[in-house]
Amino acid sequence: xxxxxxxxxxxxxxxxxxxxxxxxxxxxxxxxxxxxxxxxxxxxxxxxxxxxxxxxxxxxxxxxxxxxxxxxxxxxxxxxxxxxxxxxxxxxxxxxxxxxxxxxxxxxxxxxxxxxxxxxxxxxxxxxxxxxxxxxxxxxxxxxxxxxxxxxxxxxxxxxxxxxxxxxxxxxxxxxxxxxxxxxxxxxxxxxxxxxxxxxxxxxxxxxxxxxxxxxxxxxxxxxxxxxxxxxxxxxxxxxxxxxxxxxxxxxxxxxxxxxxxxxxxxxxxxxxxxxxxxxxxxxxxxxxxxxxxxxxxxxxxxxxxxxxxxxxxxxxxxxxxxxxxxxxxxxxxxxxxxxxxxxxxxxxxxxxxxxxxxxxxxxxxxxxxxxxxxxxxxxxxxxxxxxxxxxxxxxxxxxxxxxxxxxxxxxxxxxxxxxxxxxxxxxxxxxxxxxxxxxxxxxxxxxxxxxxxxxxxxxxxxxxxxxxxxxxxxxxxxxxxxxxxxxxxxxxxxxxxxxxxxxxxxxxxxxxxxxxxxxxxxxxxxxxxxxxxxxxxxxxxxxxxxxxxxxxxxxxxxxxxx
Numbered sequence: 306x307x308x309x310x311x312x313x314x315x316x317x318x319x320x321x322x323x324x325x326x327x328x329x330x331x332x333x334x335x336x337x338x339x340x341x342x343x344x345x346x347x348x349x350x351x352x353x354x355x356x357x358x359x360x361x362x363x364x365x366x367x368x369x370x371x372x373x374x375x376x377x378x379x380x381x382x383x384x385x386x387x388x389x390x391x392x393x394x395x396x397x398x399x400x401x402x403x404x405x406x407x408x409x410x411x412x413x414x415x416x417x418x419x420x421x422x423x424x425x426x427x428x429x430x431x432x433x434x435x436x437x438x439x440x441x442x443x444x445x446x447x448x449x450x451x452x453x454x455x456x457x458x459x460x461x462x463x464x465x466x467x468x469x470x471x472x473x474x475x476x477x478x479x480x481x482x483x484x485x486x487x488x489x490x491x492x493x494x495x496x497x498x499x500x501x502x503x504x505x506x507x508x509x510x511x512x513x514x515x516x517x518x519x520x521x522x523x524x525x526x527x528x529x530x531x532x533x534x535x536x537x538x539x540x541x542x543x544x545x546x547x548x549x550x551x552x553x554x555x556x557x558x559x560x561x562x563x564x565x566x567x568x569x570x571x572x573x574x575x576x577x578x579x580x581x582x583x584x585x586x587x588x589x590x591x592x593x594x595x596x597x598x599x600x601x602x603x604x605x606x607x608x609x610x611x612x613x614x615x616x617x618x619x620x621x622x623x624x625x626x627x628x629x630x631x632x633x634x635x636x637x638x639x640x641x642x643x644x645x646x647x648x649x650x651x652x653x654x655x656x657x658x659x660x661x662x663x664x665x666x667x668x669x670x671x672x673x674x675x676x677x678x679x680x681x682x683x684x685x686x687x688x689x690x691x692x693x694x695x696x697x698x699x700x701x702x703x704x705x706x707x708x709x710x711x712x713x714x715x716x717x718x719x720x721x722x723x724x725x726x727x728x729x730x731x732x733x734x735x736x737x738x739x740x741x742x743x744x745x746x747x748x749x750x751x752x753x754x755x756x757x758x759x760x761x762x763x764x765x766x767x768x769x770x771x772x773x774x775x776x777x778x779x780x781x782x783x784x785x786x787x788x789x790x791x792x793x794x795x796x797x798x799x800x801x802x803x804x805x806x807x808x809x810x811x812x813x814x815x816x817x818x819x820x821x822x823x824x825x826x827x828x829x830x831x832x833x834x835x836x837x838x839x840x841x842x843x844x845x846x847x848x849x850x851x852x853x854x855x856x857x858x859x860x861x862x863x864x865x866x867x868x
Contacts, residue, residue, distance in 0.1 A: 521540050523538065533546065533551070539565065553582070569593045581609045602631045610653075632668045645674060670692040671694070672699065689711075695719065703731070
């Protein structure tokens with residue numbers, strides 16, 4: 306700005322040369338100095354606009370008790386300068402109305418010093434509280450509101466001063482405890498708007514858990530938790546609660562207010578769950594994937610996936626259900642069918658009609674209940690591997706028109722009958738996996754061998770081999786002919802050995818019995834004679850009574866008499 310302090314307080318103007326023109330330095334002798342000459346400033350005889358008059362009156366009220374610093378009037382040809390009017394005295398001072406005070410912080414250093422003195426303590430000037438721009442600064446931001454003409458560097462100086470004002474304004478807004486009541490009332494609208502514009506703070510992470518808001522994931526892994534955390538963040542989409550000690554999952558275990566509307570994947574594997582009650586997964590409208598694997602489920606409620614009342618509950622949003630290795634120990638089965646318990650939970654209320662993936666591997670299933678798969682029409686992936694299924698006679702695949710993958714590896718299947726083969730052939734997109742089953746290659750295998758040679762449904766069918774009989778062991782099913790398949794299979798050597806051993810044992814028992822009879826032959830002979838004599842005496846008594854009853858001469862005798 307080129308402003309300079311002058312030691313003398315006289316109002317005598319001095320002129321000197323400066324690059325860009327001649328400057329007049331006015332030294333303020335009191336609270337009033339001659340008015341400025343600048344673009345748009347009113348001259349003598351002109352009427353001052355009402356808005357500018359009010360602003361000048363406010364500035365006069367604020368700066369009446371302080372001495373204004375000197376002001377530099379530049380007559381150069383820099384940016385924003387106008388030709389100056391010559392005063393009657395020839396000193397180059399324009400004739401403008403006097404008694405207009407200059408702002409006290411026109412000088413760059415005076416502004417910062419007075420701001421630091423006024424901001425920490427005492428009521429600030431009107432409109433200078435937190436969130437408000439000072440009237441002086443608003444005047445400075447407009448065109449030529451100060452009593453000085455702008456020099457060549459006025460544009461850069463104005464930009465720097467505006468930046469400084471914004472920085473100081475932010476500092477003032479942060480120091481609200483020290484502001485006065487008037488300052489607070491004037492800045493309240495600004496604070497309210499700033500608070501509403503700020504983004505909400507991220508939800509807190511539960512104790513013993515790891516949270517990632519960017520990935521929308523919460524992990525509470527191997528923390529020995531005994532219940533589901535109640536302070537789960539609302540943004541959670543993937544929740545891992547593996548390796549804990551949950552034991553029981555009660556009804557509404559994940560119910561929150563507001564609900565966990567974005568939770569889509571829930572992993573509870575390996576948490577030692579013994580019991581899953583009805584409605585355990587209610588109030589999770591976006592749940593798509595549920596993993597309960599590796600939990601010894603002694604009790605799985607029929608309404609665990611459909612809600613506490615399946616008749617009025619909405620269909621479950623589940624798309625993927627993983628129930629691998631959930632078989633409980635034998636002492637916890639409570640004399641109930643494990644296969645029936647799982648089947649009841651799958652078909653209750655027809656809640657899982659939208660299920661696409663179902664994994665039931667490693668559960669020691671001996672059979673599948675009748676029509677259990679008929680209630681899952683949307684199923685695309687079914688894993689029944691590593692069980693003990695002997696036959697699929699009572700399993701119907703007819704309604705699974707969308708089935709794409711069927712895993713039957715590592716079971717105890719001996720043969721697939723014609724009904725099952727026809728149903729699998731009728732599925733348009735299915736792929737069947739039959740590896741590692743003990744196939745019995747006898748005459749009942751002929752239809753399956755013929756089907757395997759014609760179909761492309763079975764994946765890896767060239768790896769299927771016979772397990773029985775011994776002469777057919779490890780032979781590939783696709784290489785068998787009808788002549789190789791007979792119904793008189795030779796028993797395996799293990800069974801042959803057992804039968805021989807059984808015959809030897811029975812022979813020894815017979816020999817011992819005969820030896821005992823021989824050693825007791827005399828006693829046995831006497832015992833047999835005694836039995837013969839007793840039978841003879843008994844028969845003679847019957848014969849004597851018959852003769853008496855047949856004699857007519859004895860008919861008049863009393864029946865009570867002793868003959």
